[in-house]
Amino acid sequence: MKKIYLLAISIMGFQAINAQITNYAAIPYATGFESGTLDNNWYTTSSSQDGRIQIWNSTSLIWSGDTAKAHTDSLWLGMDNDPGGSYVTNEAWIGLDLLGETQVRFTFWWAEWNDETEPQDGIYISDDGGTSFTKVLDLNGASYTDLQWYYFDLNLDSLNTVHGLNFTATYVIKLQQYDNYYFAGGNDGFLFDDINVESTIVSNISEQDEVKVKVFPNPTTDFVNISLSKSNNNYSYQLYSIDGQLIEENNSINENSIKLNLSDYNAGVYFVNLYSNGEMIHSHKLFKQ
Ligand SMILES: [Ca+2]
Ligand SMILES: [Ca+2]
Ligand SMILES: [Ca+2]
Ligand SMILES: [Ca+2]
Numbered sequence: 001m002k003k004i005y006l007l008a009i010s011i012m013g014f015q016a017i018n019a020q021i022t023n024y025a026a027i028p029y030a031t032g033f034e035s036g037t038l039d040n041n042w043y044t045t046s047s048s049q050d051g052r053i054q055i056w057n058s059t060s061l062i063w064s065g066d067t068a069k070a071h072t073d074s075l076w077l078g079m080d081n082d083p084g085g086s087y088v089t090n091e092a093w094i095g096l097d098l099l100g101e102t103q104v105r106f107t108f109w110w111a112e113w114n115d116e117t118e119p120q121d122g123i124y125i126s127d128d129g130g131t132s133f134t135k136v137l138d139l140n141g142a143s144y145t146d147l148q149w150y151y152f153d154l155n156l157d158s159l160n161t162v163h164g165l166n167f168t169a170t171y172v173i174k175l176q177q178y179d180n181y182y183f184a185g186g187n188d189g190f191l192f193d194d195i196n197v198e199s200t201i202v203s204n205i206s207e208q209d210e211v212k213v214k215v216f217p218n219p220t221t222d223f224v225n226i227s228l229s230k231s232n233n234n235y236s237y238q239l240y241s242i243d244g245q246l247i248e249e250n251n252s253i254n255e256n257s258i259k260l261n262l263s264d265y266n267a268g269v270y271f272v273n274l275y276s277n278g279e280m281i282h283s284h285k286l287f288k289q
Contacts, residue, residue: 021095021130024170027104028198029096033075043093043130050081051088052182056191063184071109071149071193077175080189084181089120090190092175093130096197098167103201103273103280104156106173109194111149114187115141120178121190123152125159129170134163137243139177139190149193154244156197157283158271162242173197200273200280211281213274219287222263226274226284231256233276239286240271262288 025041033055038044044053056078061068070076079090098104115121117140124133136159137152144150160166179188212229228235237258239248247265250258260272267288274282 021093021172024095024097025197026097027101028196029094030194030196030198032070032072032194033077033192034073036075038077038092041095043095045091045093047089048086050084050086051079051090052082053077053079053090053092061184066113066147068111068113068147068183068189068191071111071191076191076193078183078189078191079175079177080182080186081180082182082186084186084188087178087180090177092192094173094175094195094197095129096171096173097169098156098171099169101167101199101201102157103283104167104197104199106154106156107194107196108152108175108192109149110139110152111147111191112139112141112144113146113183113189113191115177115179115189117142118178120176122176123154124174124176125156125163125165126172126174127160127165127168127170130172130174133172133174134165136163137245141179141190147191149191153238153240153246155240155271155273156244158240158242158285159244161285162269211276213282213284215272215284215286218284219289220262221289222261224260224262224272224286226258226260226272228256228258228274234278236275236278238273238275240273241265242269242271260286262286 021043022040055075058069058074081088122135122139123137124135126133177190181188183189214227216225235253236251241247270286272284
């Protein structure tokens with residue numbers, strides 16, 4: 001039997017959101033929440049009726065001289081706990097049909113307002129329609145400046161590899177917040193904006209245009225050389241940590257070799273994506289010893 005949720009309409013008059021995922025979005029998928037509602041690729045749920053997941057307007061949330069503004073345009077997705085007093089878990093799921101996809105990136109902007117770090121806060125992924133989730137990124141409020149927007153760029157191929165997940169027709173990305181109070185005056189809450197899921201795969205490179213790539217030494221203790229069989233292709237690269245976070249990038253490389261210095265990074269697995277004129281041509285797993 002389906003549960004019927006009684007929705008508390010907030011005193012601000014915004015519409016609360018709660019609906020099952022009825023569709024798994026094809027990619028590219030993007031939203032900046034400017035329609036004012038969550039489309040049917042989303043499902044939201046809270047562990048108690050105090051949990052609040054709703055779309056806010058840039059002008060509506062002001063406290064102690066600070067205004068919670070959207071990253072882009074007017075609207076953003078907020079998670080908090082109203083009236084608070086006990087802890088609640090807020091979850092917003094995005095359903096994605098990623099069957100057969102490769103080289104998929106999930107990017108988003110996130111801000112928080114005095115939200116304390118708890119292990120439940122973060123980004124989770126499911127490849128089975130939300131039956132089981134794996135945490136792939138911490139969102140530790142205490143480590144970030146309040147109401148400042150931060151960009152996250154997650155390489156889902158890398159995360160799948162690390163966590164034993166697959167691109168399926170019922171792939172779910174879950175945004176989760178855990179805390180015990182509300183935004184304005186209560187000092188808790190997450191803000192999300194400009195969510196984007198897209199494949200960076202190159203499908204139209206002909207055989208003779210293909211750039212051959214050599215990566216060596218790998219494993220390495222410090223440097224990795226990347227040699228490319230063609231020059232003058234306006235190369236760039238992005239280096240990702242094992243948890244899919246972008247840690248280094250370089251644009252407009254006009255030579256046919258790139259030297260990465262991993263000596264300052266911890267031992268472990270990294271991923272480098274290579275681009276030619278903005279299109280991905282190669283992705284490689286690196287082992288730093
Ligand atoms: Ca927006
Ligand atoms: Ca928290
Ligand atoms: Ca903070
Ligand atoms: Ca708190």
